[in-house]
Amino acid sequence: MLVNGVDIVEVPRIKRISEQYGSRFLNRIYTPLEISYCKGRAQQLASRFAGKEAMMKALGTGIRGIPWKDIEIIRLKGKPPTIQLHRKATKRAQDLGISSIALSLSHSKEYAIASIVCESLNSNTLPIINKSK
Template sequence: MIWGVGIDLCDADRIEKSLAKPSFLNHVFAPAEQALFSALGEKRRAETAAANFAAKEAFLKAVGTGLGGFALCDLAVLRRESGAPYFALTGPAAAWAAEQGVTVHLSLTHERGLANAIVILEKP
């Protein structure tokens, strides 16, 4: 059963400017995400970071908490070997997901400087 849905759109140029600020980078992105970004070229770095940021906002919309719900760095968005994105939740976000018994589905896309994410929360 679908328990929650969230969607978000993010401008890669806006995120690219913010990535230059270490305080933003450390507040929003987990170390594993930062390592992912570092391995990419500059254009792909901004698009990937924007997609990850959109995923975090989409997750919070699906949960229904808004931006204050969980620390953004506890909502790490990583990639499987195949390239498929997934959430690696930690801290209170991981505890909440386990307590709720939800499965988190994530889809990302980006083109021409815009990144989009959709999150579906599923309960058995």
């Protein structure tokens, strides 16, 4: 079974928050590796923010279920960005039987978007919304 998560973020909003709260915001949301890679560039920060939110949606937890830094988006030289899950995010992915994660990030001057597609080997544990009430 495939599970997806998508998120879009306004780049100026992330820039404004980053400038207003500085390292307090950065250290709450991003890992040291992400901060180092982004070097304060708003488009990079926004695309990673969107990626983290998209992953939380794919895991079915929303932003309250998993700490921001438990989802890390890394990019090695010459390679596309990838997701590293840690602690609670790893546990949730294991509980859902997720065997692979594909990530796509894109941004313009105004918006950053992320798409996550996960393959789950266990369709019985995926979150289901019951609309029959």
